[in-house]
Amino acid sequence: MIDVRRLQLLQALDHHHTVAATAEALNVTPSAVSQQLSVLAKEAGVPLVERKGRRFLLTGAARVLLQRAHVIFAEMERATADLAEYADGDRGVIRVGSFSTGISDLIAPALARLRSSHPGWSFEVVQAEPEESTEMVRSGRLDVALTMSTADLPAHGDPDFRTDPVMVELFDAILPYQHPLAAHTSLDLAADLADQDWIMSAPGTAWHSCVTAACNQAGFQPRVVHTVDDFSAVFALVQAGLGVALMPRLAWTGLNTPQIVVRGVRETARRHIVSLCRAGASPEPLLAAVREAASKVPVPSVGPFAIAG
Template sequence: MDIGRLRALRELSIRKTMAAVAEALHVSPSAVSQQISLLEDEVGIRLVERRGRGVVMTPAGYQLVQRAERILIEVEAAKADIAELKSVVSGELRVAAFPSVAAAVIPEVVFDLAQRYPHLTIQFDEMEPAESVAALRSWQTDVAIIDDLNMPPGALDPNFETIFLMEDVFNVMVPNEHRLSGQPTVSLGELRDERWAIDTASDTYTKMLVEACQDVGFKPNIVSRCKGFEVTVALIRKGYGISIVPGLRASNDLDDVWVCRVVPEIRRRIFIAFRREEKRSPALQAFLARMAEKPPLS
């Protein structure tokens, strides 16, 4: 059976629509449909059934997906074996990371690796943790940098291995003219009457923030929901709101704002995740070694 067709079927079992699979595999929906039709012709049985705008697996399709999962794992393991025998750091390594850790860590790491290994290309994609784990599961990335805020223990595929990278401590961010500016720490309760501007890229972050405020007796007055840190900090600079942001965000050079620790302290742990069978890959080993050399700011 053609590996590409099996991969398309497996993606379809996860993503449910031809359009979503096409986007993930960087092909057209018609190409995905053709791959599935060719696979059905090859095995002589229906593998998918249309339901509305999506599809579901038939019993035969579901069974073949389970087999395909093991086949694809073995294929990736074989690639890692060959790469290990070559002992050459080359080819392409795909890395996915969420914005705050990406901005603080990725540029220096990929630049250093490019200097050391001119035959290695790092392909970087900015993704929230849940998205990067899905990409790792579907072989759309080789490395996912995640945190335990978005991916709690037990949420990861048993075929994944994780390595602890760092802890990140959240901070209060207020305008320089704010009444709390200059304080070394700010208690969460002192922010009960403030207007809040938050980055809503991660639903889990919003939920964590609201629950932390409720734990000390108030619900945050969220007046700005932003899809990126740039808008959030711009609103804070102008005095329209305050926020709690990851320490990695606050490690950047920021003008016209005051940043300090919040009490009680809020932390998250950050990990590097990858498929267990590929750990011996020279490219992955080079990346892991470089990440371990100089711990990021926390």
Template sequence: MIESVDLRRLQVLRLVHRHGTVTAAADVLHLTPSAVSHQLRQLARETGVALLEPDGRRVRLTAAGRALVTHADALHANWERARAELAAYADGSAESLHMCGFPSAVARLLAPAAARLRATDTRLTVHVAEEETAAGLDRLLAGETDIAVVVLDGSTLPLDDAKFGRRPVLAEPFDLIVPAGHPLAERDEAVLGDVADEPWVLAAAGSCDLYELAVAACSAAGFTPRVAHHARDYAAVSALVACGLGVALIPRTAAVPALHDVARLPLRDAPTRHVLACVRLGGDRRPAIARGLAALEEAGRELARLPERPDRR
């Protein structure tokens, strides 16, 4: 019979389930692998069942472990709702809100949202951190941030993942950028097939969402991009394109430095990335988090009102 379970150990189990290794979960929790293993052994003793079994060099949850994670997700969601309800009874003292997101989300969504919150609520202290999608979700699950702005990705954020609540913030098309002297430079628009034979500038596989999105879009257009150079930062990408070293995709809201002589074209078959604001399930009822989500949604609406025809540069 289970008499008591430490909720912190359930959190450890959730992270091992997410990452498949004790070492990866330890990295997220800022613990040693031996400390994580100890927590899991204690949890197995508390529950009286085996929770993990080996799976090659990784581990996987037993059927009992998976059942426990399902209940743990519900428990943590209820705890987030309880925190939100208790916050409504607070005495009005200062609050803090931690938000994170991938680099261009920091520039175009999180920074404006933080500024809006600072202007409208002087009691709220907002902290912003730059994190790619997977790391942002890890920070969210570990309790190190309250809102993570991420790109919808079925492998990083499965649609049936019960750990997170999510709000759509922005559906953002990508534009094609080519060197200023390129034959396409004077056209009003293009399709991906127009650059099927060109060298490409892309992020390295697995480094961010752009690689998978671009490869999938090119595949749908009937070709595989020939990657000549790897870059993730959009200023670096546009610099390589400006020097005639390839073509690239860039989000509609991403700025190109003025000194980079490139042409920017809308695509009739443009890939689109879907940007979400994620919270721990139930956390959106906490007043500070609710205000943060509202500010991000307003920032997203402002970006969506930008002209469909991007600047030529």
């Protein structure tokens, strides 16, 4: 009889290639990984891995085994969901991961609603950035992740995962109150913002990649004069008149400062927010509650000097 947990470990090794990387992803020791692989090989009755330098390559037998693993894991998730429904909705603790603004603007209001509509459910929230969410779901450290359509998202059709759309998040211009463009009801990305001094996050971050891609598509490279990763620092620099920023909509909701103006932008950057869980699992009722919260996200003001907040 093959232990399913060891089969999950084999799948992780196939993904990470080394024992050390597999151990780090699963939060266990390398010796534990090696030991469990040896036991799995005995259970299967055939060699499953062969070593090549520091990397481990899966044998043909291991590939055959993993072809069935996707179906096994999905059925286990479905069985867990069925048992949860049978238990009158009491599923214990559901671990939910999300990037910071997703927690404040989507997850928090969704869970507040679920406390009343589904009192038998309990949730544990973990901050998880898009670049780490997929692996946290894969390893079981998260049951559901609210993430975004970056290169770190599993490929479409990946049999290990289920993805569900939540919202399309637009990026809006953040301007000092006295900026000449603040008098406009909306802006054009290239015509109005190409010659501005920009405030942006560091290269390699999701925010930077999304904004620069939109600017490049519009025909220009933004002139970045300040590089910060914290949104509160961005607001402080804009408020001081030191530049403009193109920020995801969830980042400025709830902002309450009279020195900053938010404007919608034509041809702006956008990102797709999605729910990610393992194949066979269901993100409900959390997904419905998160979508409802997303429908209430405010849009930029349209008056000539309307202030966000």
